[in-house]
Amino acid sequence: MRYIPNTMQxxxxxxxxxxxxxxxALFRDIPQEIRARFRPIGLEPQSEMEVxxxxxxMADRNEAAARVSFLGGGIYDHYVPSIVTHLLSxxxxxxxxxPYQPEISQGTLTAMFEFQTLVCELxxxxxxxxxxxxxxxxxAEAVLMAxxxxxxxxxxxxxxxxxQVTRVLETYCWAADIEIVELPYDERGYTILxxxxxxxxxxxxxxxNAFGIVEPLSGIKxxxxxxxxxxxxxxxxxxxxxxxxxxxxxxxxxxxQPLGLSMGFGGPLLGLFAxxxxxxxxxxxxxxxxxxxxxxxxxYTMAAQTREQHIRRERATSNICTNAALCALAATIYMxxxxxxxxxxxxxxxxxxxxxxADRLTALDGFDLAFxxxxxxxxxxxxxxxxxxxxxxxxxxxFLVETPSALRAYGLEDCLRFAVTEKRTxxxxxxxxxxxxxxx
Amino acid sequence: xxxxxDCRCSEYGGGLYPRDDNAxxxxxxxxDANLLRKRPLxxxxxxxxxxxRHYTELSKRNYxxxxxxxxxxxxxxxxxxxxxxxxxxxxxxAGLHPHAPAxxxxxxxxxxxxLSEYLKGITGMPGVSxxxxxxxxxxxxxxxxxxxxxERAGQPLRKRILLPDSAHGxxxxxxxxxxxxxxxxxxxxxxxxxxxxxxxxxxxxVAGIMLTVxxxxxxxxxxxxxxxxxxxxxxxxxxxxxxxxxxxxGKARPGxxxxxxxxxxxxxxxxxxxxxxxxxxxxxxxxxxxxxxxPIPRVVQEGDRYDLVWxxxxxxxxxxxxxxxxxxxxxxxxxxxxxxxxGLREVGExxxxxxxxxxxALKDAYTLPYNGLCKHEFVLSGKDLAEGVSTLDVAKxxxxxxxxxxxxxxxxxxxxxxxxxxxxTEGKETxxxxxxxxxxxxxxxxxxxxLLHEAPRNAPVRRLDQTRAxxxxxxxxPFSEET
Numbered sequence: 005m006r007y008i009p010n011t012m013q014x015x016x017x018x019x020x021x022x023x024x025x026x027x028x029a030l031f032r033d034i035p036q037e038i039r040a041r042f043r044p045i046g047l048e049p050q051s052e053m054e055v056x057x058x059x060x061x062m063a064d065r066n067e068a069a070a071r072v073s074f075l076g077g078g079i080y081d082h083y084v085p086s087i088v089t090h091l092l093s094x095x096x097x098x099x100x101x102x103p104y105q106p107e108i109s110q111g112t113l114t115a116m117f118e119f120q121t122l123v124c125e126l127x128x129x130x131x132x133x134x135x136x137x138x139x140x141x142x143x144a145e146a147v148l149m150a151x152x153x154x155x156x157x158x159x160x161x162x163x164x165x166x167x168q169v170t171r172v173l174e175t176y177c178w179a180a181d182i183e184i185v186e187l188p189y190d191e192r193g194y195t196i197l198x199x200x201x202x203x204x205x206x207x208x209x210x211x212x213n214a215f216g217i218v219e220p221l222s223g224i225k226x227x228x229x230x231x232x233x234x235x236x237x238x239x240x241x242x243x244x245x246x247x248x249x250x251x252x253x254x255x256x257x258x259x260x261q262p263l264g265l266s267m268g269f270g271g272p273l274l275g276l277f278a279x280x281x282x283x284x285x286x287x288x289x290x291x292x293x294x295x296x297x298x299x300x301x302x303x304y305t306m307a308a309q310t311r312e313q314h315i316r317r318e319r320a321t322s323n324i325c326t327n328a329a330l331c332a333l334a335a336t337i338y339m340x341x342x343x344x345x346x347x348x349x350x351x352x353x354x355x356x357x358x359x360x361x362a363d364r365l366t367a368l369d370g371f372d373l374a375f376x377x378x379x380x381x382x383x384x385x386x387x388x389x390x391x392x393x394x395x396x397x398x399x400x401x402x403f404l405v406e407t408p409s410a411l412r413a414y415g416l417e418d419c420l421r422f423a424v425t426e427k428r429t430x431x432x433x434x435x436x437x438x439x440x441x442x443x444x
Numbered sequence: 445x446x447x448x449x450d451c452r453c454s455e456y457g458g459g460l461y462p463r464d465d466n467a468x469x470x471x472x473x474x475x476d477a478n479l480l481r482k483r484p485l486x487x488x489x490x491x492x493x494x495x496x497r498h499y500t501e502l503s504k505r506n507y508x509x510x511x512x513x514x515x516x517x518x519x520x521x522x523x524x525x526x527x528x529x530x531x532x533x534x535x536x537x538a539g540l541h542p543h544a545p546a547x548x549x550x551x552x553x554x555x556x557x558x559l560s561e562y563l564k565g566i567t568g569m570p571g572v573s574x575x576x577x578x579x580x581x582x583x584x585x586x587x588x589x590x591x592x593x594x595e596r597a598g599q600p601l602r603k604r605i606l607l608p609d610s611a612h613g614x615x616x617x618x619x620x621x622x623x624x625x626x627x628x629x630x631x632x633x634x635x636x637x638x639x640x641x642x643x644x645x646x647x648x649x650v651a652g653i654m655l656t657v658x659x660x661x662x663x664x665x666x667x668x669x670x671x672x673x674x675x676x677x678x679x680x681x682x683x684x685x686x687x688x689x690x691x692x693x694g695k696a697r698p699g700x701x702x703x704x705x706x707x708x709x710x711x712x713x714x715x716x717x718x719x720x721x722x723x724x725x726x727x728x729x730x731x732x733x734x735x736x737x738x739p740i741p742r743v744v745q746e747g748d749r750y751d752l753v754w755x756x757x758x759x760x761x762x763x764x765x766x767x768x769x770x771x772x773x774x775x776x777x778x779x780x781x782x783x784x785x786x787g788l789r790e791v792g793e794x795x796x797x798x799x800x801x802x803x804x805a806l807k808d809a810y811t812l813p814y815n816g817l818c819k820h821e822f823v824l825s826g827k828d829l830a831e832g833v834s835t836l837d838v839a840k841x842x843x844x845x846x847x848x849x850x851x852x853x854x855x856x857x858x859x860x861x862x863x864x865x866x867x868x869t870e871g872k873e874t875x876x877x878x879x880x881x882x883x884x885x886x887x888x889x890x891x892x893x894x895l896l897h898e899a900p901r902n903a904p905v906r907r908l909d910q911t912r913a914x915x916x917x918x919x920x921x922p923f924s925e926e927t
Binding site: 005006007008009010011014015017018019021022023024027030031032033034035037038039041042043044045046047048049050051052055056058059060061062063064065066067068069070071073075077078079081083085087089090091093094095096097098099100101102103104105106107108109110111112114115117118120121122124125126130131132134135137138139140141148166168169171172174175178179180181218220222242243244245246247250259266267268269270271272273284290291292293294295296297298299301302303304305306307308309310312313314315316317318319320322323324325326327328329330331333336337339340341342343344345346347348349350352353355356359360378379399404406407410426 | 445447448449458460461462464466467468470471474475476478479480481482484485486487488489490492495496498499500502503504505506507508509510511514516519521522523524525527529530531532533534535536537538539540541542543544545548549550551552554555562565566568577578579580581583584587588591613614616617618619620621622623625626663664666668669692694695696697700701711715717718719720721722723724739740760761762763764765766767768769770771772774777778780781782783784785786787788790791793794796797798800801804805816817819839840843848849851854868869870871872873874898900903904905906907908909910912913914917918919920921
């Protein structure tokens with residue numbers, strides 16, 4: 005085996021020094037009854053060359069990866085700058101463990117500190133952790149934290165969260181005996197807060213929401229009383245939009261994939277989690293903090309660890325341990341590469357292109373925006389009687405668009421959703437218009 | 445060390461994305477002015493060479509498996525094959541949207557399906573979900589399955605989880621998040637589950653036991669079949685923490701030991717990198733009785749076609765937005781295909797050989813609280829070193845020798861614990877160097893303890909003040925202090 009350096013000679017010498025006769029003797033503590041039931045998995049070893057080819061042929065069978073994608077819904081086809089991939093490939097980063105030994109983990113820890121700062125910049129919040137698994141589990145953890153703080157086992161959640169996020173939230177809330185009250189949306193796509201239930205720990209909204217609509221957050225915090233305001237945001241949109249903190253958000257979470265991560269069939273992703281300083285002791289996940297060494301040089305280490313499972317065990321704020329450190333590093337390098345204006349520029353390109361396509365398509369007869377609110381980089385079209393046909397025509401021509409049935413999950417009929425990133429070209433959009441216009 | 449925010453700004457010249465002078469106008473035209481960001485982001489503009497230098501400099505202040513020996517107990521820091529990195533970056537995988545139609549994602553679904561089948565084979569258990577994205581996430585999923593099982597079985601009063609006192613911290617935390625209370629059961633003198641202690645706790649309020657096999661002392665529970673039998677007889681189920689699977693790969697299967705749930709750490713056993721703290725992957729395998737509750741979606745194969753199934757009435761629901769850490773699954777599959785059964789067996793054998801070799805060589809210089817055959821790891825104690833010298837000092841001194849310290853102060857049942865796991869990807873030459881270093885440090889502890897107290901000297905920073913970081917946390921760049 006190429007990954008095992010011991011030679012037969014080494015093995016013999018080592019066995020002799022242990023004082024056993026053969027390798028088998030090292031396993032005599034496993035009951036014979038168990039050993040006797042063992043069965044191999046039936047897999048012949050292959051050479052690296054063969055495996056490279058086998059796996060490449062599987063990748064080649066994913067035709068969708070070569071199609072022009074207008075799919076969105078939380079994961080977007082953004083350009084990942086070359087430098088992100090190159091720097092992530094430094095094995096000092098990717099082959100390191102969690103920075104439990106800070107003196108030789110300054111690279112990871114410094115990057116965590118940068119990441120936390122960047123997340124606070126985007127969201128406007130005071131503190132952020134070093135990442136969660138993904139946006140959906142980040143939201144679930146935010147809800148658990150709100151319930152710890154407010155002690156009401158009920159929360160109100162917008163119906164316009166991405167379905168995959170709601171699904172995860174429902175699982176966690178079922179396990180924690182938390183009741184979810186769904187908040188409906190109006191014709192603009194805005195969440196309706198009129199009939200807010202009493203005794204809730206939090207109100208959770210998403211912006212832009214599942215319809216692409218930017219939720220007007222102004223005034224919400226004032227209307228929800230003691231409940232915490234949890235906002236799940238698209239982090240790229242925050243390069244343009246006023247951060248949720250300005251509207252009184254108590255916890256802001258996000259799916260970080262738009263910040264320099266490949267789509268990767270939905271994983272690994274990156275959960276962003278930010279909150280107020282006052283809630284630090286209730287925050288889940290790891291944090292890096294600045295400190296000094298024995299010679300008073302600045303360095304970084306893990307901070308506020310007494311919240312965490314390896315110290316607090318069953319009283320920890322979360323069971324999270326391994327999270328998404330390398331994805332957070334990718335996002336950090338991505339944001340550093342773009343800088344403030346680069347982020348603003350790419351966010352503007354997304355918005356401008358999405359609006360351009362929406363303008364062109366809604367100029368066609370029988371195509372209307374499903375909602376009246378403003379949108380960022382995706383929008384929902386209502387095409388009475390023709391949504392399925394339009395979808396098939398686009399798919400047939402090599403364009404990927406969310407299926408009408410995926411939107412039916414939100415109670416929307418005859419609808420299609422288009423996400424438009426900086427990667428979509430004028431030619432591609434012209435072609436979409438042409439195909440769509442030809443569907444009768 | 446400077447952070448990104450301390451770097452001198454370059455002039456913003458754009459260049460990453462196409463120019464489009466109309467884009468900002470579109471923003472102003474399309475978005476209500478009071479929704480637009482008022483204060484600009486404080487993210488510096490750096491040229492690409494600056495970025496490259498900054499993060500390369502940071503990387504040099506890190507220590508990875510490629511840099512040297514990394515004997516972190518229970519973390520299985522084995523070598524991460526380079527091919528894994530290449531296959532996970534193939535555009536057909538990396539550029540695939542999770543909502544892409546199944547008919548156009550057949551290769552990805554095959555990856556999920558094939559890996560699931562191999563994991564079933566390795567565990568000897570009939571159901572697998574690849575959705576959990578970390579070991580602790582697998583534990584949580586497992587706890588949710590238990591909760592659902594007893595809900596469906598009409599036994600909602602089974603609210604207790606039993607845990608040996610040697611358990612990983614994630615175990616009690618995962619049980620608690622799922623709404624269980626935790627009861628600790630003591631280990632006996634041999635470091636194994638005390639059967640009488642277990643019997644005393646087993647009643648109709650117990651949902652399950654969480655075991656780590658071999659346990660965190662590196663000891664295989666010789667009476668594991670009695671343990672799982674006792675638990676099953678009491679109507680409860682057995683959760684196996686798979687962090688230590690490397691110890692019996694190719695030799696034994698948890699399904700044959702009575703496991704009802706078993707979680708993998710693909711980033712330990714199956715060679716996918718830890719990434720400085722993720723992304724990992726924590727697939728779970730389950731026994732027949734728990735299969736109806738597995739998360740959705742599930743991948744199914746019919747003939748040579750693959751599909752996702754979303755309908756499952758008894759499922760706990762979803763644990764992750766999509767299908768788990770798919771690209772990590774690609775890496776694990778890449779590794780498994782190279783290993784085959786023969787490779788799996790060699791991994792288990794060499795992991796255990798290496799650990800026993802180190803244990804035999806170090807038990808005189810340090811205290812070995814549980815003497816006997818170990819599996820893939822073992823635990824020493826630094827309690828009998830010279831007066832005033834702690835395990836922490838030993839760990840920091842190892843850094844000066846160019847070696848990553850072992851896991852320390854865990855498991856909690858060993859005072860001044862030093863938990864060592866060499867893995868199979870280290871050879872005798874490396875192990876001998878480690879033995880020399882550890883013996884030398886034990887001598888230094890007696891002759892020149894200041895070398896240990898003042899360690900590390902050969903590191904990017906000297907010993908860091910962790911108390912300060914805990915007491916006065918500075919968690920973000922202090923912009924306000926700037927002029």
